[in-house]
């Protein structure tokens with residue numbers, strides 16, 4: 001999906017919601033455990049209940065690879081039922097020396113080889129240029145690079161200052177910007193970082209930002225929009241547990257939809273407030 005297509009989806013759906021698919025067998029409704037493929041059955045129901053309210057889906061790959069072959073198969077089947085008008089994100093946080101990153105890219109971007117055809121993948125940039133650029137060699141695909149993450153541990157490294165007083169996440173963005181463009185690179189910035197979006201936008205005014213951390217992690221959607229929204233919206237705000245585990249009963253899909261509606265309505269207000277729709 002191109003940047004322009006993504007912007008059009010956001011305007012059409014009046015939403016910049018990304019629904020996370022972190023499917024955990026110990027958290028899904030017990031009646032689904034009788035299904036042949038409970039992970040897929042759960043995902044399919046969540047997707048059908050939310051497809052008109054969101055513009056992206058983000059399965060976190062850990063939740064699939066932790067179940068081995070069955071998990072990978074559930075991921076493959078899930079990727080096939082993702083709506084074509086939604087942006088798909090493999091939240092895999094990959095990155096290794098060049099020839100290994102090339103294999104990771106093939107795993108998520110080359111359906112003829114791997115069976116998976118995601119639009120994008122999340123990448124940890126710690127190993128530098130040769131660990132990131134193999135993902136950019138795939139035309140039409142996106143690298144979503146960790147910049148300032150939502151977790152407490154982000155403070156361990158990401159805020160370090162260099163001699164010029166520039167923080168590590170700023171260095172990351174400035175350097176990664178030289179390897180691609182806002183047409184094939186996004187950055188991960190946690191919703192828990194509020195005003196830090198001002199600084200992020202100094203370095204990446206035009207890039208889309210993938211923003212996890214609203215819902216279960218307590219980040220503020222209003223703050224994210226106030227400090228991080230750009231002229232195109234420029235945000236994909238993710239919520240996972242707050243949506244998919246709204247209920248563990250038979251009404252789980254309907255309750256997920258209700259939570260997604262609450263976020264979509266707030267997003268619509270923000271898009272109107274910022275003159276985007």
Ligand SMILES: O=c1ccn([C@@H]2O[C@H](COP(=O)(O)O)[C@@H](O)[C@H]2O)c(=O)[nH]1
Pocket residue numbers: 020022060091148149150151188189190212213214215216217238239240241242
């Ligand atoms: O900085 C980051 C980067 C990634 N994540 C991932 O996003 C979802 C968040 O799930 P919630 O249930 O909405 O908290 C999850 O897959 C994380 O691994 C993040 O939270 N923060």
